Amino acid sequence: MGKVSELKAQRRRQRRCVLLFLAAAVVVTFLAYERDEVVRDAELILHHNLTNHGEARAAPVATEKGYILPDAATKRDPTIFVSAIAFREPECHPTLKDMFAKAAIPERVYAGVCQQNLLPAGSPEDCAPNKLPKPFQNHVKVFAMNSSEAQGIPLARARASQQYDGQDYWLQIDAHSRFDQGWDQRLIDEHSKIKECDPKAMLSTYPPGIEDMGLDAKQQRTALWPRICNGSFSGGPRGNVFRLDGQSFPSQGFAVRTPFAAGGFMFGPGQILRDVPHDPDMPFLFDGDEILFSVRLFTAGWNVWAPSEQVVYHRYVSYGERNNTVYAEHSDEEWYPLEGNSTARILYLLGQTDQMPPKQATVGLAEHGLGKARDLDAWTSFTGVDFKHVHHVGAGDKFCRDVRDLPMDMTRVCPVSTAAKKHFDEAQKEKGGR
Numbered sequence: 001m002g003k004v005s006e007l008k009a010q011r012r013r014q015r016r017c018v019l020l021f022l023a024a025a026v027v028v029t030f031l032a033y034e035r036d037e038v039v040r041d042a043e044l045i046l047h048h049n050l051t052n053h054g055e056a057r058a059a060p061v062a063t064e065k066g067y068i069l070p071d072a073a074t075k076r077d078p079t080i081f082v083s084a085i086a087f088r089e090p091e092c093h094p095t096l097k098d099m100f101a102k103a104a105i106p107e108r109v110y111a112g113v114c115q116q117n118l119l120p121a122g123s124p125e126d127c128a129p130n131k132l133p134k135p136f137q138n139h140v141k142v143f144a145m146n147s148s149e150a151q152g153i154p155l156a157r158a159r160a161s162q163q164y165d166g167q168d169y170w171l172q173i174d175a176h177s178r179f180d181q182g183w184d185q186r187l188i189d190e191h192s193k194i195k196e197c198d199p200k201a202m203l204s205t206y207p208p209g210i211e212d213m214g215l216d217a218k219q220q221r222t223a224l225w226p227r228i229c230n231g232s233f234s235g236g237p238r239g240n241v242f243r244l245d246g247q248s249f250p251s252q253g254f255a256v257r258t259p260f261a262a263g264g265f266m267f268g269p270g271q272i273l274r275d276v277p278h279d280p281d282m283p284f285l286f287d288g289d290e291i292l293f294s295v296r297l298f299t300a301g302w303n304v305w306a307p308s309e310q311v312v313y314h315r316y317v318s319y320g321e322r323n324n325t326v327y328a329e330h331s332d333e334e335w336y337p338l339e340g341n342s343t344a345r346i347l348y349l350l351g352q353t354d355q356m357p358p359k360q361a362t363v364g365l366a367e368h369g370l371g372k373a374r375d376l377d378a379w380t381s382f383t384g385v386d387f388k389h390v391h392h393v394g395a396g397d398k399f400c401r402d403v404r405d406l407p408m409d410m411t412r413v414c415p416v417s418t419a420a421k422k423h424f425d426e427a428q429k430e431k432g433g434r
Helices: 002-053 092-102 153-161 183-197 217-222 271-275 289-299 332-349 376-383 395-399 418-432
Strands: 061-063 066-068 080-087 109-117 140-146 169-174 177-179 201-204 224-233 242-250 254-257 266-269 303-306 312-314 413-415
Touching: 080 092, 080 153, 080 183, 092 109, 092 177, 109 153, 140 153, 153 169, 153 289, 169 183, 169 312, 183 201, 183 254, 183 266, 183 413, 224 303, 224 395, 242 289, 266 271, 289 303, 289 332, 289 376, 413 418
Parallel strands: 080 109, 080 169, 109 140, 201 303
Antiparallel strands: 061 066, 169 266, 177 312, 201 266, 224 242, 254 303, 254 413
16 A cells, blocks of 8 residues: 555656646746747837948837837937828728838837727727737827717817827828838928928928839939819808819929918927817818818918928728718718808808807817917918908919929928029029129
8 A cells, every 4th residue: 555655646746747847838938929029029120220220229128118228318319199090991000000110210109090990999990009019009099989979080180189298290191091111200301401491391292192102312303292282162052161272293302382281191390289289179071171270270370381202102092982981970961060060160260251150160169260370361462362252363373383483482492302402502692693
């Protein structure tokens, strides 16, 4: 019996050893996997910094508060807040992924997204910041709502931009965009050069399609890029809303002043969101939000410039090709009266009517009205667009012109490239010699 008991005890010890060994193997494998994820994420950032700067910056270090750079206490890159809206958008996650992957310094990029989905998390509609590389997952804030609660572009823009947290710059896009390599530094560099011409400059244009991505510097100067330079009063039963329009021109390395801003691409100091916050109280509005925001920017003292090069691109889909729209989620009886109230709000703010809009359309007028730096008379004088008399003269003639036909004046054009600066300086010398 003694030998049998001893044998059983020996087998129990052997089983415990095997179990302990297996448990240790599981722990080691898990820790190795976690370490590999940290290394992969760190290598991603290191790869981009090597690619875009030519020298390695220190890889991020995992801490209890997330990933930080070892030199963060001594070196700070300007930060960028990217505001985007997505309505049942399968391109949202690819947009975020491309945004970080193509940034010169991805750790300085933060985003706020208004996600309006019908399908649950994990579906193709999901922006899924949790699927981004770990260093960037907490760089994206999502305001999520069911698509049945969506009320159009203005509310979505407001909810996305409300995720702003004091970053140095602001970029507004749609969640079906793509980026050129180093887009963040290139936008900052462009804005810095235009700021020498105009301290209150911001950039905006209709972003080109993704098929135009990847041009070199010379091709960028000669390519035909869109510039928002004209518009017309729409007429119709909803009121004469001014609709923006544009033409395409080669930039020749110049940024060009224009009065009009487009929702699909805006870039400038983060202060703009403090001075001109998006208006959430214009439900179901489609026509009119861009012209109103353009006028609000102008009256708040900001000046819009069409950039000399493009780094953000748009995946354009015709209205008929979209399977899902905010209007399809609601009956005509639901959205049509609300859109009418929103249009009345715009016409009142722009001075096209003295009649107050319906009571439900007066919410937040004080916070989201016109600025105090310039008035509507100054707008009409600059643009030729007269809202009071529903008339415009000369906007196209003044702003829809090839840069070579524009006056070489820093209030109208700003040289960004070296060649443009040389041309501008020569024109100034010639002008001074007359």
